[in-house]
Amino acid sequence: MLIRILKSLIVTLGCFAAISLFAQTPPVDAEGHQWWQHAVFYEIYPRSFADSNNNGIGDLNGITSKLDYLKDLGVDAIWITPCYPSPQVDFGYDVSDYENIDPMYGTLKDFDHLASEAKKRGIHIIMDFVMNHTSDKHKWFIDSESSKTAAHRNWYVWHDGRGPGQPPNNWLSTFGHAAWKFDAKTGQWYYHYFYPEQPDLNWRNPAVEKAMFDVTRWWYQRGVSGFRLDAVDTLFEDPDLRDNPVLPGTNKYGDPNMQDKYNTKLPELHDVLRELRKVADRHGAVLIGETWTKDIDELKRYYGDHSNELQMPMDFLFARVDKLSPGEFRKQIAGVDAAGWPVYVLSNHDIVRAYNRYGDGQHNDQIAKVMAGLYLTLGGTPIMYYGEEIGMENNDPKSQEDVKDPIGKIGWPKEKGRDGERTPMQWNDSTNAGFSQTAPWLPIPPSYKTRNVAGELKDPDSVLQFYRHALALRHQNAALRDGQYVPLNENDQNVLSYLRRYKDEAVLVVLNMSGSEQKVSFDLSPQGLGSARPATLITTMSSRPQDVQLSQITLEPFGVYIAKIAK
Ligand code: GLC
Numbered sequence: 001m002l003i004r005i006l007k008s009l010i011v012t013l014g015c016f017a018a019i020s021l022f023a024q025t026p027p028v029d030a031e032g033h034q035w036w037q038h039a040v041f042y043e044i045y046p047r048s049f050a051d052s053n054n055n056g057i058g059d060l061n062g063i064t065s066k067l068d069y070l071k072d073l074g075v076d077a078i079w080i081t082p083c084y085p086s087p088q089v090d091f092g093y094d095v096s097d098y099e100n101i102d103p104m105y106g107t108l109k110d111f112d113h114l115a116s117e118a119k120k121r122g123i124h125i126i127m128d129f130v131m132n133h134t135s136d137k138h139k140w141f142i143d144s145e146s147s148k149t150a151a152h153r154n155w156y157v158w159h160d161g162r163g164p165g166q167p168p169n170n171w172l173s174t175f176g177h178a179a180w181k182f183d184a185k186t187g188q189w190y191y192h193y194f195y196p197e198q199p200d201l202n203w204r205n206p207a208v209e210k211a212m213f214d215v216t217r218w219w220y221q222r223g224v225s226g227f228r229l230d231a232v233d234t235l236f237e238d239p240d241l242r243d244n245p246v247l248p249g250t251n252k253y254g255d256p257n258m259q260d261k262y263n264t265k266l267p268e269l270h271d272v273l274r275e276l277r278k279v280a281d282r283h284g285a286v287l288i289g290e291t292w293t294k295d296i297d298e299l300k301r302y303y304g305d306h307s308n309e310l311q312m313p314m315d316f317l318f319a320r321v322d323k324l325s326p327g328e329f330r331k332q333i334a335g336v337d338a339a340g341w342p343v344y345v346l347s348n349h350d351i352v353r354a355y356n357r358y359g360d361g362q363h364n365d366q367i368a369k370v371m372a373g374l375y376l377t378l379g380g381t382p383i384m385y386y387g388e389e390i391g392m393e394n395n396d397p398k399s400q401e402d403v404k405d406p407i408g409k410i411g412w413p414k415e416k417g418r419d420g421e422r423t424p425m426q427w428n429d430s431t432n433a434g435f436s437q438t439a440p441w442l443p444i445p446p447s448y449k450t451r452n453v454a455g456e457l458k459d460p461d462s463v464l465q466f467y468r469h470a471l472a473l474r475h476q477n478a479a480l481r482d483g484q485y486v487p488l489n490e491n492d493q494n495v496l497s498y499l500r501r502y503k504d505e506a507v508l509v510v511l512n513m514s515g516s517e518q519k520v521s522f523d524l525s526p527q528g529l530g531s532a533r534p535a536t537l538i539t540t541m542s543s544r545p546q547d548v549q550l551s552q553i554t555l556e557p558f559g560v561y562i563a564k565i566a567k
Contacts, residue, residue, distance in 0.1 A: 042384045043349070060113075072468075073467065156191075203236055220285055228288040287312065314345050318375070369463060370511050374496065377500065390452065494514035536561070
């Protein structure tokens with residue numbers, strides 16, 4: 001008996017040793033921070049970034065050709081939205097092979113070239129991991145739908161209907177109408193939270209978990225530094241298929257309003273995230289989450305009870321503050337600051353561009369600088385969206401016929417789809433904004449003639465120059481990297497002000513979120529900085545004030561003032 005116990009102890013200890021040998025401990029800096037905590041991330045929608053072969057659609061070689069631009073801008077990591085083989089029903093979010101590149105974007109060789117060129121410049125690559133569903137053209141689903149006894153049948157969510165022509169329950173697709181599609185061949189329904197061409201994987205099947213985790217290992221070995229986990233809150237469904245509660249009224253697709261109680265945010269998803277994190281840790285990788293949460297408590301859960309789930313759950317509560325409201329921003333910043341390592345996002349490929357959401361139509365450039373001045377000087381990790389740095393605007397389709405994104409066709413005119421925020425990057429004022437020599441897959445707004453990278457690089461007051469300065473400062477300044485967030489003048493309804501306090505120094509950030517001149521004064525004695533003088537670091541004020549007194553700062557409408565405060 002004793003020998004048996006000893007033997008099993010030896011085996012167990014052996015396993016631990018093997019695991020820790022294999023595990024890569026990511027290097028940390030003096031503050032105990034890992035690379036991604038000081039990095040600036042940049043989301044690239046590959047269809048729309050740069051077209052190297054002039055077919056009107058961006059590609060991987062296009063991205064490679066712009067790495068110097070990104071490095072110069074101050075980007076440390078790029079997240080590339082799905083570029084795997086796909087029928088492109090949801091523009092890549094319907095993956096038909098997780099371990100390859102869609103020919104429209106290039107080849108695995110092109111990917112390797114991109115990865116090695118990025119590495120030379122110290123830029124990490126983050127891939128998009130579409131976990132909830134595959135394409136209906138994925139070989140797993142093709143087998144799954146072939147018969148009720150197929151090897152992959154149970155890899156997806158199949159059920160009998162409630163009666164002839166009746167789906168198993170009342171669940172709705174977030175992209176409109178029933179979330180179940182009938183398969184005449186096998187007489188059952190399969191579940192799809194998104195388009196019918198995106199059948200949900202059955203995460204209750206261990207074979208699915210194994211196959212999907214292997215996908216991440218495959219990419220880690222190819223050199224990627226992490227994943228952005230797509231639609232993570234929809235991984236599990238209630239096994240009893242209980243009907244969701246119906247709410248009053250109808251949604252933009254004309255369906256009844258419903259609370260997605262039994263098909264989203266099930267607690268089981270956290271078990272998967274903990275396991276996925278173990279795999280990531282063995283490769284020193286970072287997991288970013290598309291975590292739409294209703295409040296901070298929900299967001300907090302994604303970090304895990306022991307910081308053992310996602311390192312970077314995106315804080316969309318911040319992006320949801322859709323008005324220039326210092327009070328609302330203070331609330332969100334304090335909330336996420338207490339929850340975990342903050343991950344700030346202003347816009348992405350699913351939401352209207354920040355330039356339009358915050359802009360008032362008259363001072364959009366100034367407002368874009370206020371917003372950059374805000375999220376690029378906060379703690380945590382910012383994730384930019386391509387084109388945001390030049391103040392790119394939404395270019396929404398003018399009619400239903402022009403729409404490419406299927407939800408815009410289904411939901412027109414209440415839902416115009418997401419084409420508007422996915423238009424080609426505006427590189428210069430030549431034909432097609434320098435994106436391609438052929439007509440691009442989505443139209444470029446006429447404003448590209450003046451709003452483009454080349455032009456803005458020449459203009460010292462452009463939005464792009466503001467981003468470049470803010471990012472350079474963020475990289476050099478210890479207080480902006482590691483400083484504690486200290487809100488100031490918390491009752492001010494027009495001006496958002498705070499310190500980033502680090503040891504004996506601090507950076508003061510003052511953002512006038514109103515369209516009128518504001519006067520503010522600061523007493524920093526509670527912070528032990530009462531006698532300190534500010535030294536201007538970045539300002540948008542035309543007077544370029546140098547000799548500023550903390551007791552009276554006059555801010556122009558939508559003015560930004562960022563200064564170093566030292567004893
Ligand atoms: C995520 C993606 C979105 C996609 C959906 C389905 O929300 O960001 O673009 O349509 O998942 O994969």
